[in-house]
Amino acid sequence: MTPYIANLSLSHFRSHRRTRLGFDGRPVALYGPNGAGKTNLIEAVSLLSPGRGLRRAAAEEIIRRPEAIGWKIAATIEGPGLGHEVEITAEPGQPRSLMLDGKSAPQLALARLIRIVWLVPAQDRLWIEGAEGRRRFLDRMTLSFLPDHGEAVLTYEKSMRERNRLLKDDVRDPGWYRALERQMAEAGSRIMENRAEALSRLSAAQDDTATAFPAADLSLIEVEGTPAPGPDALTDALAASRPRDLAAGRTLIGPHRSDLAATYRAKDMAAAQCSTGEQKALLISLILANARALKAETGAAPLVLLDEVAAHLDAGRRAALFDEICALGAQAWMTGTGPELFAELGDRAQHVAVEEQGGESLARIEEPSP
Amino acid sequence: MTDAPKDIEALIEVMARLPGLGPRSARRAVLHLIKKRGQLMRPLAEAMTRVADTARECLNCGNIGTADLCPICSDERRANGQICVVEDVADLWAMERGGAFQGRYHVLGGTLSALDDIGPDDLRIPKLIDRVRGEGATEVILALNATVDGQTTAHYIAGEIEGLGVSVTSLAQGVPIGGELDYLDDGTISAALKARKTL
Ligand SMILES: Nc1ncnc2c1ncn2[C@@H]1O[C@H](COP(=O)(O)OP(=O)(O)O)[C@@H](O)[C@H]1O
Ligand SMILES: [Mg+2]
Ligand SMILES: [Zn+2]
Numbered sequence: 001m002t003p004y005i006a007n008l009s010l011s012h013f014r015s016h017r018r019t020r021l022g023f024d025g026r027p028v029a030l031y032g033p034n035g036a037g038k039t040n041l042i043e044a045v046s047l048l049s050p051g052r053g054l055r056r057a058a059a060e061e062i063i064r065r066p067e068a069i070g071w072k073i074a075a076t077i078e079g080p081g082l083g084h085e086v087e088i089t090a091e092p093g094q095p096r097s098l099m100l101d102g103k104s105a106p107q108l109a110l111a112r113l114i115r116i117v118w119l120v121p122a123q124d125r126l127w128i129e130g131a132e133g134r135r136r137f138l139d140r141m142t143l144s145f146l147p148d149h150g151e152a153v154l155t156y157e158k159s160m161r162e163r164n165r166l167l168k169d170d171v172r173d174p175g176w177y178r179a180l181e182r183q184m185a186e187a188g189s190r191i192m193e194n195r196a197e198a199l200s201r202l203s204a205a206q207d208d209t210a211t212a213f214p215a216a217d218l219s220l221i222e223v224e225g226t227p228a229p230g231p232d233a234l235t236d237a238l239a240a241s242r243p244r245d246l247a248a249g250r251t252l253i254g255p256h257r258s259d260l261a262a263t264y265r266a267k268d269m270a271a272a273q274c275s276t277g278e279q280k281a282l283l284i285s286l287i288l289a290n291a292r293a294l295k296a297e298t299g300a301a302p303l304v305l306l307d308e309v310a311a312h313l314d315a316g317r318r319a320a321l322f323d324e325i326c327a328l329g330a331q332a333w334m335t336g337t338g339p340e341l342f343a344e345l346g347d348r349a350q351h352v353a354v355e356e357q358g359g360e361s362l363a364r365i366e367e368p369s370p
Numbered sequence: 371m372t373d374a375p376k377d378i379e380a381l382i383e384v385m386a387r388l389p390g391l392g393p394r395s396a397r398r399a400v401l402h403l404i405k406k407r408g409q410l411m412r413p414l415a416e417a418m419t420r421v422a423d424t425a426r427e428c429l430n431c432g433n434i435g436t437a438d439l440c441p442i443c444s445d446e447r448r449a450n451g452q453i454c455v456v457e458d459v460a461d462l463w464a465m466e467r468g469g470a471f472q473g474r475y476h477v478l479g480g481t482l483s484a485l486d487d488i489g490p491d492d493l494r495i496p497k498l499i500d501r502v503r504g505e506g507a508t509e510v511i512l513a514l515n516a517t518v519d520g521q522t523t524a525h526y527i528a529g530e531i532e533g534l535g536v537s538v539t540s541l542a543q544g545v546p547i548g549g550e551l552d553y554l555d556d557g558t559i560s561a562a563l564k565a566r567k568t569l
Contacts, residue, residue, distance in 0.1 A: 161485060162485060176482065176526060178525070178526075182525045
């Protein structure tokens with residue numbers, strides 16, 4: 001059995017004033033009208049992994065209005081030989097803080113505890129918009145395979161921010177640049193290797209299993225001047241890039257500028273040229289491949305958050321998605337506007353009705369509709 | 371709140387600025403001091419006056435002492451060729467508590483941070499270079515925190531010292547990320563010191 005969220009309680013978290021739910025590890029189908037508070041609920045789940053969650057929201061934004069008294073997520077995570085209590089709180093004007101089994105812990109500790117991947121409607125345009133979204137999508141999947149990826153990303157970003165400041169302030173101390181570039185290169189090289197490793201695992205998982213979702217061929221594209229991974233090569237490249245970077249006031253080469261390219265394998269068509277529905281199917285395909293690969297490797301599927309996933313799929317694809325999720329044994333959290341979207345799941349899932357009443361979200365577990 | 375006379379309120383306000391104290395705990399501490407004026411408050415005030423008059427930074431290493439040279443820098447037996455570079459006096463004291471290090475120290479007074487506007491000249495880095503030359507050092511041990519800023523500073527110093535003919539080492543990993551030397555127990559510090567590696 002895969003680790004899953006057994007209890008989830010939200011206090012003053014966006015539209016949820018006080019929501020408490022218990023789960024048994026089956027997939028969770030959340031339905032209710034627009035604005036009911038479904039996405040808010042799975043956003044809370046997404047915050048149980050390092051980072052700012054599926055909306056990339058600041059702690060301040062999440063504080064329930066109008067009371068504005070700070071919020072809390074409490075969850076218990078269960079699985080084979082596993083039981084953890086996680087508590088995330090944020091007071092107004094303060095950053096989030098994490099308690100793990102009653103002790104304060106750094107956010108990155110979450111990556112080792114439970115793996116979470118997601119797909120949200122904002123990513124529907126992922127293949128046609130800027131590289132940043134694709135990079136983030138890839139890094140999220142990479143983090144799920146390699147929990148240390150988070151630390152590499154943080155170190156790289158922090159040392160790059162420092163270097164960018166030197167560039168902006170036109171500081172000329174070569175030793176200072178070298179010290180920062182060394183760290184960027186070590187972390188950056190690990191980032192590149194981790195991403196490549198994630199791509200090869202995704203590709204293997206797609207080759208191993210034929211599914212109702214289209215396979216994608218993926219590759220990483222680096223900006224010109226970024227060498228193959230290797231701390232020494234990247235250190236040298238950053239040093240060589242210094243004059244150009246000084247003129248630009250920021251770092252122009254490195255894995256913070258990588259892009260992820262995808263082609264729809266069966267049609268040999270670049271993802272950006274595919275139909276809207278096909279683009280979405282590619283994303284779902286990758287998330288499922290990610291989950292299968294993790295399951296094959298660790299024996300446990302990740303938590304999969306699929307916001308509004310039913311909307312773009314015809315009944316056949318929807319049924320196929322449900323079957324795959326159930327076969328994985330993943331606690332997948334899916335949202336949709338009506339219960340009929342999830343009828344096919346029957347008692348293979350827990351069904352949660354969410355509604356808004358008097359300015360707060362109410363959620364309750366329902367028997368599946370016959 | 372107008373519960374205490376002005377002088378006492380002023381004392382509470384100053385106390386509340388101490389690390390680890392807030393307005394409430396400062397109030398409690400002051401009340402406690404006042405109740406124990408004879409045994410506690412007066413000796414404390416006298417000790418504070420004395421230290422305020424005499425405390426100063428060692429001109430050589432940045433340690434805090436009461437003379438131009440701290441006891442470590444004036445002790446010839448500590449001139450064994452090793453200089454251990456730390457961020458803060460608290461780190462130096464932690465190393466000394468461990469008792470495993472026989473050489474001298476150099477306190478930087480912080481770490482490089484472009485975002486916080488702290489450059490090499492704001493730290494005691496130029497002085498360190500002078501010392502490496504002047505004291506005939508054979509080894510510089512970088513005992514800096516495993517944070518990005520700490521490691522940037524370590525790389526920077528290693529680069530500046532390169533070519534001066536001394537070996538540069540750093541404390542073994544195992545020091546938790548972001549964990550400060552000051553919080554490590556003595557055993558961990560001496561183990562990290564023994565297992566130091568060449569940079
Ligand atoms: N910080 C907040 N405080 C109170 N309500 C919020 C906050 N943030 C979002 N909301 C409310 O939550 C609702 C949207 O919830 P959401 O979970 O996105 O709905 P859906 O069920 O359609 O996914 C909106 O009515 C919005 O006003
Ligand atoms: Mg929604
Ligand atoms: Zn001294």
